[in-house]
Amino acid sequence: MAKEVFYSGCAAAAYGAKDARVEVISSYPIRPYTGIMMELSKLVANGELDAEFVHGEGEHAQVSIAYGASAAGARAYTGSSGVGVAYAMECYSPAAGGRLPCQMAIADRALDPPGDFGSEHTDVMGARDQGWIMGWAESPQEVYDNTIMYYRIGEDHRVQLPQFCCQDGYFVSHIPGRMKLEDQKAVDEFLPPYNPPHPLDPNRPVNHGPQIFPDQGSAINVQRAVAFDEIESVIEEVVKDYNKQFGRKYSPFVDEYMMDDAEIAFFLQGAHARTARFAVNHLRKQGVKVGVARLRFMRPFPTKAIQESLSKVKAVGTVETSTSYGGQSRGGNIIHETRSALYPLDKRPIVTSFMAGLGGEIVTLNEFYAMAKVLSDAVKTGKANDSYWMNFEKEVLDTHK
Amino acid sequence: MSQEVYEVTIWARGVFQDMEGRHASLLMANAADLGGKFVQAWDDYADLPDRVGVPLRKYVRLSDEEIEMRFVYVNNNPNLVVIMDDTIVKGMNILRGMPKGGSLIVNTRRTPDEILAFIPNKELLANIVCVDASGIAADAAIDFMGSEGGVEVASVGAGISAPLVGAASKVCDMFDVKNVVKVAANKDGVQKGFDSAQVKAL
Amino acid sequence: MSRFIIPKHLEVPLGAVLPAPVKEQPGMITGNWRTERPVIDHEACTTCLNCFIYCPDACWHLDEKTEQMVWNADYCKGCLICINECPANCLEPVNELEFPDGVVRLEKPF
Incomplete structure (x- = not known):
């Protein structure tokens, strides 16, 4: 049953991830996104969400865990804010280039100095050219909706890209708003389980992220460029479907x-x-x-x-x-x-x-x-x-x- | 900005009153919502709710029209101030920014006059309400989880927030005690708070 | 000429470098975290300095002239560890509103 609630953006993201049935979650605390992981850890501990909850030893590890989980065929979820987003920088290109559609929730935060935890888009904008899908939500409701939509966009075989699902720190992440959680069955209909192209299989072992020669580099890059040529029509399709199924009025872009x-x-x-x-x-x-x-x-x-x-x-x-x-x-x-x-x-x-x-x-x-x-x-x-x-x-x- | 917005600031103490403070703000918002108001309820972003005893702020905004100032971090001009622990009156200028004619609700075993002795700017107040909320309802369980942008999935208003908001509805016309009873887990506590509150007009 | 005008109320030191506190940090008064304060019975106190050693905020010190322990009302958070550690049982917790002194009354918490 769909449910009306009074949730902050953090909780909206957590429940979006829950309804998307994420299978692996990797966490490391930093304001303001921490609330997402606190809610998810409660959901996992209470048995409401069947997922592996892994504590990373830092944001670099967090994204690496999501990378590995996604490579193994799981729907992976992670997130961060501010300097944490910056610390994981090395891992963004491998996830996108490896075409692993994990999702990273971002509640944005200003970078230092001084230690400022207010909202500013600079943190994740620094990672915008790595081949990740990226967009900002305006309200807790949109955070919830985007979390679900992004998985379907990213996991589409024409796209196969990871996603930054962003919201403004505090303004969206910490101020509760009236919103609607959708019926799990309807979400399942909209978002089928992830169908990985290379599922973990001992009989068909694969090697992710091999070393290549410099003259092979451009061919890898052009793959991501191809995906971004396809992606706009996929987004239009997904947003249209979502609007139809759940009665929203989002324009795609x-x-x-x-x-x-x-x-x-x-x-x-x-x-x-x-x-x-x-x-x-x-x-x-x-x-x-x-x-x-x-x-x-x-x-x-x-x-x-x-x-x-x-x-x-x-x-x-x-x-x-x-x-x-x-x-x-x-x-x-x-x-x-x-x-x-x-x-x-x-x-x-x-x-x-x-x-x-x-x-x-x-x-x-x-x-x-x-x-x-x-x-x-x-x-x-x-x-x-x-x-x-x-x-x-x-x-x-x-x-x- | 000329919009008429009724502002409430709730002062609580870190860790052991963090959740009850938030519940007080949610009770007011939910009760006012039932009464057809536009509402906003949220925790202060700069406070340190995970440190024991630190003064914390929780806020509510109530209005007859959609609230434009949603992102303003703090209530600069609170019409109603709620003190969940009476000793906070020594630590903070709790009436800072209050327009003349405001109200103060205090959780205390003491009398209004004993509390007023610690309030230098009491000319701002139209009334003060003292209620022994801790005596009516024990502090609810401490929740370390909900502080950071989290949500309440458990019942709201099981502890001291219920009698406090019940007492507040005696002097605040933005939410009705009947609606507070409807939205609170400890309905009896709300009524007891309402009934036993000592109101002193100034 | 710079196109920027920095209004007085928005001035910040270059690189946000600030002077550091030497003894006490007046920008972070923590006395208002306290609901109860430790009250000392100087007759019973043996000046063993356990309170000085265990206080996490260095709010007890020995005044060498009077040979009595002195308590810092501005920074004591009221954790009452000193009471727990006092071997002479000369400390007692008392509700803060019993005292007219020790008022901090900050304008903003932070």
Whole structure:
């Protein structure tokens, strides 16, 4: 039976993993994702989930355990936050290159210094180019749904890739929200057991991750590129199925709010989209034609969907929530790929970026109002800077007041 | 932000009151939810709930419309403050940010006047409610598991949270004692808390 | 000229390097963790220094002038290990609200 509950994002991820019937779980504590493993360990201890629960001696070990379990044919689950995500960096490419569809739950956290446990997307964005599927959820409900959907996307034989199932630390992971846990039978129907291409079999031994010669490297790389060419249609299929089965309304790649007649738009991923929508409601009352486009997948970066969505407006502001020090925009990450995606269009909007939501700072309504002003001015003057650091540059000062 | 949001801050002590503190926030939220309010209930993110005795904050926000300030970490202007252990009045400025006319609920065997002696900014209060919640209901079992973004699968409001929230409903009109009784595990405790609370108007 | 303006309330030392505490850490007062405090009977105390040795937060020390043990109200967390370790039974736990002193009343816990 489906059940209405009041769960945090951490619990939502744990119950998503439970309903996905994960078989091997590897854990190591770090805030804020710890709650996921605490819930899962309870479920395993109480006999509600039949899974191996393995304590890693660090995040590097955690992902290695998930790698091994996935190679043996199990549905594997792990997770981390912040510096833990960074510590496991070595293991990401082997899992993706070995085409092992384990899942890693991320409740993101700022990297040091100093020891800051607030939300920032920088930790796992650092691993975005390793061949993992990656996207942010906005609410506990979406965390639960993504956990289940990602397994089906990743385990599809056209894809065979591991997944970072991300949520904002604290904002999603620690604030409970009303959500629905689906009926186990219905989830089983949607997500069949993992059918590994090389199940562990003493009669058919295989060798994972062998050493190769340098001239063979590109052929391995191109396999992942092939998968990312296929993946968008798989995601569309899976999201459509999920919506149909469970009555959700997810768009596969870009979640739009009041975009149809918008002149300017906020483009962002994660929890702050909620505040952005409230800001849009208030700004619309003052006659500002503004909309929100929320990115649901960072990898694959959905070029076509972004072109369709953002070409409707005259100016776009990406809200970065992660850093790319010394990058082209001297700000964050999303703007670079957004601009690249829009470049081939004949009629393309002005694209600028706002450095907000860093180190766990909330993005307030006032900050969104200041961004809207910069974007409206950009429509009038036809230009904008590459990046604006909220509260630290003259155009966007004093939004705390 | 001009939205009318009723804020509650609950002060509890680390480890032995962590779960009961969270249950108090959940009881208020669930009861107000039954009464048709928009609610939010959550634990403070910066506190250290796994250290014995450390002052902890649990929060509730209640409103007649959807709450816009969901991500703001703390309740800066609590209308209602609940103290699960009376000695916290010496350790924290518990009324910090309270708009004039607020309420204070204290779990204590002492009288309102004895508690007020430790509160320098009592002019902010419209009333103080003292209730011997620990006497009515023993502390529920200590749960080391639920602190980090976890959830309550067991019954909510079996220990001291029940009489405390029952007493709070005497001065707070955002949730009704009947609804608190409906959502709490220790229904008797809620009623006893409501009945035995000493209210002193200021 | 830098494009950045750092507002006063957002200033941070370069690299987040802070001065370290020498004796006590005023940024981490822990006296408010306490519900009961150890009260000493100086007549019965033999100044064996067990409390000094066992206190996890170094909240007991011997004042050499008066030859009496001195207790630190700002940092004692009320764990009462000293009472457990006192061989002279000269320490006793008393509820904190019995005393008007020892008020910390922090504005924020952290």
